[in-house]
Amino acid sequence: MSYVGAPKTVRSLEQRIRNLAGGEDLALRRRISMALVVVSQMLPEGAIKGGSAMALRYGRRTRFTQDVDAALVKSLARFQSDFEQSLAAGWQGFTGRLIKRPAPKPPAVPTAYVMQPFEVKLDYRGRSWCKVKFELGHNELGDADEPEYQLAEDLSDLFADVGFDAPQPAPVLRAEHRIAQKLHALSAERSDRARDLVDLQLLEQREELDLVAVAATCARLFDHRQQHAWPPTISLGANWDTLYLEAAEGLEVRPGVEEAVTWANEFIQRNATNGTRPSSANEGF
Structure with missing residues (x-):
């Protein structure tokens, strides 16, 4: 089962997700997986890492994750500004807002290794759709300078089934x-x-x-x-x-x-x- 043409409203998007999933738990997983990919399509220069990078590489053939971790190649201020602009411009009807959260202060961990947390609030066609936890780390040893570009076929299919164009491969840590x-x-x-x-x-x-x-x-x-x-x-x-x-x-x-x-x-x-x-x-x- 698949749909032709992108959904015109967030309500239609959600209904299609539920119809395709066949259950609320599966619908939740499908929604979260799609949200991770949506964020990856609007991410500025850098590389996705952690469980989200594994998910982008292997789709449903890896452990399930609900957040996005990334490494930046610019200053934090420049990355944040570029990401906010990209989220405002949007992708296939999705837009977003970036909310900065207080950084943790774990004992005995150097400040350079502490991730900066954010929340990405995604909208579809101007209506609230999904929240994604997003954490940003530094570019250690140039690991984000030359990412690989990956997107599992089953993640791409999630969008085709709902009626969207296929997403582009996303930058992930080598x-x-x-x-x-x-x-x-x-x-x-x-x-x-x-x-x-x-x-x-x-x-x-x-x-x-x-x-x-x-x-x-x-x-x-x-x-x-x-x-x-x-x-x-x-x-x-x-x-x-x-x-x-x-x-x-x-x-x-x-x-x-x-x-x-x-x-x-x-x-x-x-x-x-x-x-x-x-x-x-x-x-x-």
């Missing part, structure tokens, strides 16, 4: 930068980032990784942050079993967190020694 950042977070003391074990497996399965580039990027990032050394050893953290199972639900990754940690340490060693990738990304399931 795979080697995502891997380096996730390995650093995962190996930090008292890390709670078991979900990164899922994302790392998906990146290794689905990308043609240059292990030399991955290793070099990891070494640069670990050296730059000066918190712990490359290559690290991943240790099982508190509550990781539950956190991992929640993040891995329905995805083709290792079934348990212990197997995932073992895989992660082998993955680190392959990269650290510029070793070869296994013949099957699913080997060991």
